[in-house]
Amino acid sequence: MNAMFHTEAFLAPEARAAAAALPKSRRQEMIKNLLYRYPVFNQGVAFIGSFHRPTGEEHDSGALGALMGESHAGKSMICRYYASLFPKGVGEGGETYPVVYLEATETMTPVHMAERLYYLTGARSIPKIKTGALIDNSILRLAAATTQLVILDESQLILTGRPMPQIKAFRGFIKQMVDARLFNVLLVGEETLHETVHSMKALANRGFYTETVEPMGDSGTEFEMFRLLIDKIDERLPFLSKSGLEVWAKDFHHYSGGKIGRLMGLLARAGQLAIGQDTACIMVEQLRETVNRMRAPGDRYPYFEKG
Numbered sequence: 001m002n003a004m005f006h007t008e009a010f011l012a013p014e015a016r017a018a019a020a021a022l023p024k025s026r027r028q029e030m031i032k033n034l035l036y037r038y039p040v041f042n043q044g045v046a047f048i049g050s051f052h053r054p055t056g057e058e059h060d061s062g063a064l065g066a067l068m069g070e071s072h073a074g075k076s077m078i079c080r081y082y083a084s085l086f087p088k089g090v091g092e093g094g095e096t097y098p099v100v101y102l103e104a105t106e107t108m109t110p111v112h113m114a115e116r117l118y119y120l121t122g123a124r125s126i127p128k129i130k131t132g133a134l135i136d137n138s139i140l141r142l143a144a145a146t147t148q149l150v151i152l153d154e155s156q157l158i159l160t161g162r163p164m165p166q167i168k169a170f171r172g173f174i175k176q177m178v179d180a181r182l183f184n185v186l187l188v189g190e191e192t193l194h195e196t197v198h199s200m201k202a203l204a205n206r207g208f209y210t211e212t213v214e215p216m217g218d219s220g221t222e223f224e225m226f227r228l229l230i231d232k233i234d235e236r237l238p239f240l241s242k243s244g245l246e247v248w249a250k251d252f253h254h255y256s257g258g259k260i261g262r263l264m265g266l267l268a269r270a271g272q273l274a275i276g277q278d279t280a281c282i283m284v285e286q287l288r289e290t291v292n293r294m295r296a297p298g299d300r301y302p303y304f305e306k307g
Contacts, residue, residue, distance in 0.1 A: 004084060006030040007037070009235040019238035024275050027238040031271040034264070035081065036232045039225060040213060041260070044078035047211040051184060052082075052099070052149045059098075059148035062181035064174070064206040066155075068191045069213035072261035075188050076103070078213065079151050086148075088122070095122045097145040103153040110169045113158070114138035121145040135173055143182045150177060155187035159196050171200055178206045215258030218250075226253055229260070237271060243282040251303045255291060266294060 006029075010016045019027070037045075044067060049056075051065040069075050079101055086098035100120050102113070115126050117138040122145070127137065142150065152158075158170040177185050187193055191212060198204045216226040227249040234245045245252070245267075256263040267282075270290040274282045284304050291303045 004033055005035040005081065006033050006236065007035050009232070010238070011235060016240055016242075020240040020280070022238060027275050028272055030236075030238050031268050031275075034233060034236050034268075035077065036229060036236060038229045038232070038260070040216065041074060041078055041081075044075070044211065044213050045082050048079070048082045048149075048151075048186065051186060051209055060184050061148075062178055062206070063184045063209060064178050064187070064197070064203055065184065065209040065211075066187040066189070066193050066197065067211055067213065068189060068193050070215060070257075070259060071190060072256075072259040072265070073213045073215055074260035075213050076153055077261065077264075079153055079186075079188055083151060091146060093144060093146075095145065097121045097142075097147050099149045099151065100142065100145075100147050101151045101153065104155060104157045106157050108158060109166070110135060110173050113170070113173065117142060117150075121147070135176065139177055139180050139182075142177075143180070147183045149184050149186060151186045151188060153188040156189040156193055156196065159187075159200075160192065171203060175202050175206070178203075215256075216253075216260070217258060218253050222258070223249070223253065226258060230263075233264075233267060237267075237282065239274065239282065240280040243274075245282070248284075248287065248304055251287075251291075251301075254301055255295070255303060266290060269294065 010019050019030075047067065051060070051063070053059050067075055067079065083099045083101040089096045089098075097120065100117065102116050102120060104113070111131050111134060114134045118126050118141055121141050123141065127134070129137070152174070159167060174185060174187075177183075187197070194210060197208055216222050216229070227246055230249055230252060231246045234242050237243060252263055252266070255266060270282050270286050273286045273290060277286070279286070288304045295301075295303070
């Protein structure tokens, strides 16, 4: 497991006491990187694995896939975790980067994306060459790093909502990576990606393979899974005692809409507040203060008022 994730549960009192005695900076880092592998998370990881290594052994190449879902549904955590399972190594030709994770931005250009691929494969400097050559060389660099899978997170930011010349440039870049037939490319982003890619036959015809990460529902089995998830998170918080978060499952679900990324954002902020105030766990007053600072305009739900 990559050290960037905190997965350990503190079940015994002595384990909790030891966690609570750690430096505040360490506890803060643990909360920000807390991970519990709940069923939907595991399904997402399994999907990426089936796309990356369909038979469980050799990696595939020359195919395009997508992991989609609403914003804050937990896609990025799934992808970062999967990438952590394949850390950089050293081969006969130098450093190897089996899985490369790149997060797109609204201001990213094809040149910037090529530069990021250079840096993500260990480059210390970028050659001063023309755009086309830089893109070509970034793909050759991935090949030299024996990359098996490139994950492009927030892909909707580079394939929609831009002037058409920019969209065409990114589409061409992605097509070129896939057509190199050296590794697979996984697009990650909002569900609009499905329609977007299918409108681009040059991409859709590259074996487009998809999965959707769904928010957890607010009733029946899905809500019980959500409640269990909250309890499992509580077991992993570095405090002297559990916070009893499960009691507030309906409030957490109303705030998050069942989106795990949104839930974790609230809990991380409340947990940091609790560490700063030296409390033995996350108090309901801290949950209330946190959600009042994070709620959307017009949201008047009485969070954490009634047990």
